[in-house]
């Protein structure tokens with residue numbers, strides 16, 4: 001994957017690669033057009049930021065337009081917030097530590113999530129025709145706003161590399177025991193878009209995975225025997241190029257009893273995704289059990305999960321018990337070295353130039369609302385889109 005080593009803000013000789021304005025024809029320029037130098041402005045730290053003018057649309061912009069710090073008053077907060085979110089800090093805790101407003105952390109968390117979404121989409125582009133390993137799939141269970149509104153998140157994980165190939169939310173009805181009061185409250189809630197529930201999320205996941213498989217090869221999938229998985233694979237247009245192995249959970253006996261041979265085989269087969277679920281519950285405040293930091297909106301939870309996926313794939317070592325610094329992205333052949341947060345945030349990705357496709361675009365625009373909440377602000381920024 002093509003990704004700079006040096007952040008855009010630090011480059012010695014920066015030339016704009018295209019016009020940053022979304023509606024300018026030169027926004028999609030395949031080769032860098034000529035831009036006219038248009039003065040500069042000083043930063044608080046005494047640096048001068050070069051400005052340019054686009055001869056095509058007349059807009060002026062600076063090099064900052066190509067950096068993730070675009071329009072930020074405190075760009076230095078991006079890295080500590082990204083790292084803090086992956087260390088199970090909640091927004092208010094981060095705001096207290098960093099000396100900023102809690103709303104700043106919430107806004108930057110959304111910006112980081114959108115960036116992570118586009119970065120993962122670009123990484124998948126570079127993996128087209130390169131997927132060589134079985135993919136282990138399972139739904140990570142969580143909820144938005146209230147336990148009345150649960151949803152699963154389909155997570156496909158590479159069996160060998162532990163690379164996470166995406167995420168697809170799957171809202172579903174509340175299950176399990178509930179009191180009469182809880183049931184009345186649940187019924188009063190406005191219906192929410194399910195987008196196909198479990199089966200829909202698997203279909204969308206298969207749509208993203210299949211182009212990664214070299215032509216003539218079969219996509220090997222491993223699941224826990226959920227009936228929706230087999231149904232979605234059978235109904236998919238590319239069903240002939242897929243093979244689904246099922247590893248249902250066998251009866252385990254009372255707590256503490258030794259695992260049967262079948263249970264051991266199931267745990268071995270599903271380990272990459274079970275390990276990821278444990279890591280997410282451990283590392284993200286919103287997914288801890290019995291927390292007050294639970295997520296209020298599916299959109300925001302998905303943004304934070306995208307950031308966690310980028311951290312897992314590119315920054316965190318595959319295993320921290322060994323001195324080996326190899327990351328899942330290196331094993332998958334996406335990059336040749338571990339990334340720091342600085343490198344993850346080295347440049348801005350423009351969604352109009354590299355559309356993420358499918359419901360990922362809806363998550364980017366925050367178009368997957370939570371109807372139980374009075375307001376659902378969409379992401380419709382003009383310059384920071």
Ligand SMILES: [Zn+2]
Nearest residue numbers: 019024054057
């Ligand atoms: Zn332009």
